[in-house]
Amino acid sequence: MLPRQFIAAHGGAGGKGNRFFLSNENRAPMEATPGESGEERSLQLEMKSMAHAGMVGFPNAGKSSLLRLFSNARPAVASYPFTTLNPHVGVINYRDYEQISVADIPGIIEGAHQNRGLGFAFLRHIQRCLFLLYVLDLSQPEPWTQFHSLQYELRQFDESLLHRPHIIVANKIDLPQAREALQLLRQKTQSKVIAVSALTGENAEELIMHLRELYDEHQPSQQNRKTYSYW
Structure with a gap:
């Protein structure tokens, strides 16, 4: 995508400096004309992180741990909510030199669209992602309710976000009773579900390969690529 340009304000016409009045008769002119005033405008700029994939989930779902697992990004990881206060972007490198950027979006809470929690501060970043990863916590008794709340x-x-390609990343498959919760989750949703463990790395490569499939599918210039590998 080519960079876009935006003219925020037009400058005024410049004045003529003393060099303009230089002549054979006047070798050291001391004359100048003032320039015209330009436009003045107050603007509020918003910065949105841009990544191919955005991980969305409730606090402590394991998004930061997953990002550390398959990229060189090192977001903070802790057992308390809102460890991530700003989006972190990691890059997955493939053997064919293709790269996919993944953003760890700060945790969503109920009422986020009303600017509760970190509110708009992170929801805006999701708008720049090509596809979404809903990270759910399999230690919760009904993980599918997290998916419905996030959606x-x-x-x-922004209703258009629901039309983005997505997969469900069911994290913490290594915990007791997680397999049972995973089976119920797959019964309750029609979305693609990949169960992983950010702690042990279980099924991490499957997730990474599926990310590449999503990326190739939604990059027109890459649609014909079918052979690739990770690292």
Whole structure:
């Protein structure tokens, strides 16, 4: 994509300096004309992180741990909510030198579309992502309710986000009773579900390969690439 240019304000016409009045008769002119005033405008700029994939989920779902698992990014990881206060972007490198950027979006809470929690501060970043990864916590008894809540918050903020390609990343498969929760999750949703463990790395390569499939599918110039590998 070519960079876009935006003219925020037009400058005024410049004045003529003393060099303009230089002549054989006047070798050291001391004359100048003032320039015209330009436009003045106050602008509020918003910075949005741009990544191919955006990980969305509730606090402590394991997004930062997943990003550390398959990229060189090193976001903070802790057991308390809102460890991530700003988006972190990691890059997955493939053997054919293709790269996919993944953004760890700060945790969503119910009412985020009303600017609760970190609110708009992170929802804006999701708008720049080509596809979404809903990171769910399999240690919760009904993980599919997390998925519905996340989609509700995105819908209230920007309904077009629900039409983005997505997969469900069911994290913490290494915990007791996670397999049972995973089976129920797959029954409750029609979305693609990949179960992983950010702690042990289980199924991490499957997730990375599927990210590449999503990327190739939604990059017109890459559609014919079918052979690739990770690292």
